[in-house]
Amino acid sequence: MSYFDHCATTPIHPIVIDKMESTSKTHFGNPSSLHTSGRKAKSLIESSRRIIANALKASTNEIIFTGSGTEANNSVLWSLIHEENKHVITSSIEHPAILKVLDSIAPFGISYTKLPVNKFGEVNPKNLEESIEKDTGLISIMMVNNEVGTINPIKDLIEIAEEKNIPFHSDAVQALGKIPLSVKDIQADYLSFSGHKFYGPKGVGFLYKKNESKLNPLIIGGGQEGQFRAGTENISGIVGLAEAVRLAIENLDNRILHLEELESEFKAKLLSLSSNVIFNGHPEKHVPGVISASFLGKRSDILLVELDREKIEVSSGSACGSGSVKPSFVLEEMGLSKNQNTSTIRISFGRSNSLEDVNTLVKALVKFTNV
């Protein structure tokens, strides 16, 4: 099988699996318990927190474990219903874990403005500046888009937010492990992360919350995670998550080089063999290894099936395999024609892919798309 869908999820790194396995075998205690088993479990949680904080140059009390990246996003957005300023500014190509949440908290007085994006999928900082209202209580703009890989000018955006004293959140689930990430450098108030996007386990993520930034908890109960997120901790998941973060940051340069190599090889080969391919997203400002490619004249739903039959796994931006292909809203917002939109697939390389895999993929794509 050739797997090129690492933006959807990644296989768990073998070292992470080992850590999780040994943790599951030895540590069953409830971290809230006062006895030895509990204390051991608790210390594992805290050392995991330390690993992540160090990797991102954050303080330990700025890391809050959650059940997913989606949950981290939800925490930040729902928190706003308790605040005075209920207007949110976001972008039009956020993940549903932002856009759908904003719709569903509208009955609590939350209103929002969606900033447009340019043809590359970037938010223009000037648009942000102009959209700020008196009661804007949060700006939430993704760091890296999940369909095209474009990186937003996040520092410029944060600068504007800081000037106006408005908290800034970024959904960064597609960024970790693909671009350098230091909270000292970025200065966001909140960042959402998800373990399974960088070779960690599913069902666990974390929220970075700057010390002085406010958060009203979404999940209430036993007061875990410094009252910010109740629920008995997923010990082995958290240990695995921390290990995955550590590996991602430690090996970042190598991973980037590897992904860049795969990407440039892929693009060069494909361009030399295919006459009808167009690459979407920003030509430079994008994470390595994530490619949105349109094959004009070839429906993406059909192409996906043909590749699947050859055990080649990629994805399409358009929502789950619809026959009357539903165009991707992200590509729509970027101004792609409907035809191009519905002939677009996403290829996202990962650490286990080789140049040989790239060849297999190119060959198959040429076979199925040269009209």
Add this chain to the structure above:
Amino acid sequence: MSDIVIVGMSGGVDSSVTAKILKDQGYNVECVFMKNWEGDDDNCNSEEDYKDALSVCNHLEIPLRSVNFSNEYWNKVFQYFIDEYKRGRTPNPDILCNREVKFKAFLNYAFDLGATKIATGHYAQINESENQFQLLKGLDKNKDQSYFLYLLGQNELSKSIFPIGNINKVKVRELAEESGLINYAKKDSTGVCFIGEQKFFKEFLKKYIPLEPGIIQTVDGKICGEHDGLMYYTMGQRKGLGIGGGHGFKEAPWFVADKDLNNNILIVAQGHDHPSLFHQELEADQLHWINEVPSSSLENISAKIRYRQDDQLCSITELSKNSCKVIFKDPQFAITPGQSIVFYDDDICMGGAIIDKRF
């Protein structure tokens, strides 16, 4: 690689066994799950059905794909369904769904995916002779679904397989159980797929067609109650009339005998055998023939005017390109405009038409 056959997989036992049989026969089988309805009225449990479909396909090691035909369904089937109800008629959306969605949108999609045939879990059979494809009743006469398929043509039949058409339903369930399919005991779907159980029918319809209350009269012109709108009633309907005992009438149940659309009056008759509930002749239009078009009237054929009805002897006395007049040997209970009359020559389904009037 052998020919690809794509099965329309609903998550029910019939389509599951269909896939299983084809796989055993050595075909390169793939399944497609169709989602044809979206919205708040999602009583079709399509999420649950999808899970069943996925379990079955994983168990059989067959790839399952999904496709969304809710636009096609809405435009081509549901609009017609609502329009017919607004005219006080009782349409059969499943027949139209077969023509417009399963044997058009799905068939085209499957062929786009490289299929050489599609297959469905219908209880019907296809017989090919001299490049003519005949539609035959299913072997299980109790389950025969040819009634729902009479709008298919040569093109559709030539591209389709009905692998369980020559098997009894009991045997189908046995095969499912033997093969370890989790849905071997799953209840057959009943009623209109997007509404679900009959009891939700009125509530559902209310959302799309405004209430238009009027009076209920007996066939003799006596007022005996009120109705909520003629479209909520169908010919021969007994339940839900709100007239039972009392009203100074005897105890025998009441049935819908007719609808006076101009005056918005529902006309009822007492007792199942009341003559006003029976008619011996009808006119039907939107005529469709599966094989050659008969050149003149047809004597001594049979027909069904509703699903699962026993074959009724009849003759087609007048015939044009689009419409026909039918006379039955015996009077028929509750001939219903909007429903289909489907013609048979013994086990061969010849075609059918939509009932317009009865006499």
